[in-house]
Amino acid sequence: MLALQKLRPEPGIALHDVAAPAAPGPGDVLIAVEATGICGTDLHIAAWTSGYASMKSAMPVTLGHEFCGRVLQAGPGVPVEAAGQRVTVRPSVLCHDCAACHAGDFDHCTGRKGVGIGRNGAFAAQVLVPWENCVAVPIAMPPEVAALTEPMTVCHEAVETAGIRPGDRVLVIGPGTIGQGIALFAEVAGAAEIVVVGHDDAARLATVRELGFPNTADSFGRSLTEAVAPWTGAGLFDVVIEAAGVPSIVPEALSLLRKRGVLVIAGIHAAPATIDLTALVRDHKQIRGTYRAPVEAWPQVVDYLSKxxxxxxxxxxxxxxISRADEGFRLAAAKRDSKVIILQDEVRS
Ligand SMILES: [Zn+2]
Ligand SMILES: [Zn+2]
Known part of the structure; x- marks a missing residue:
């Protein structure tokens, strides 16, 4: 089968023929992949920016961690009803061997391996995953939408972390998939006003408006503060959620918060940020980090996506x-597209 792989710890990815996975072992299922999203993480791995050195021991490894498919074959110990089910997969696989796992404290597993990062993923026709990582998806749901579940759980968790309350005014910095999903869940949480700002980001901001969020701004050639000025006349924001991964905008993001406001950092930052802590202290502001969502969030997000x-x-x-995966990576990196999906041939219409 064709698989998009990372072969070596250097820039580049390779599409080539690999053997199909072996029959599933105990607790595992073999998934016939239907749709897989290209994520910012995949772009970082392809470009080989810092932070992924731990992947080296898994190479060559098939990428792809945002996906949906059908259970083709179930290994020993997997319930019989698993066969044929459409599922999406939590990519974080527990080791079941570290002290935390033995203590039942799975959230603190120190031996996690990411599907599509530390073990083979879903830019291929088939992938082996633990059944315990599978989350059921309604059969009527389009596979490409089900493949959005993983990034959307990250968005869901960012909004939970922010503690958005009905009536809040929310600024989302970064109009990519994560910023878009944050806007959607901020709406669910009852935000009264949602402003999404990008930087030289006309195409993705147009997608934000198509999603139903008319309040967008572009900070290209001006400051973030200037870009969102049309909305700050009425007061500063209750919540700012940063999903751009640009450390230099963090001080400005803080300055756009009202007293006691909450800044949530969802982006991955390649360098430290410098902030005025005295202003933070005097205005009772909070900075919160957010990352992977808890297991319980997954069925809720699937339900939202299906509705x-x-x-x-x-x-x-x-x-x-998949034969045009290279082109997909170029599109995703160019910032003109929002989510780029790789479809397996059987489900492509
Ligand atoms: Zn991802
Ligand atoms: Zn563990």
């Missing part, structure tokens, strides 16, 4: 077969 499939589908701006 809002047509609207959420607007986040997907390109669909390509």
């Amino acid at each position: 809002n499939a047509a609207r959420v589908g607007e986040m997907i701006t390109a669909r390509l077969p």
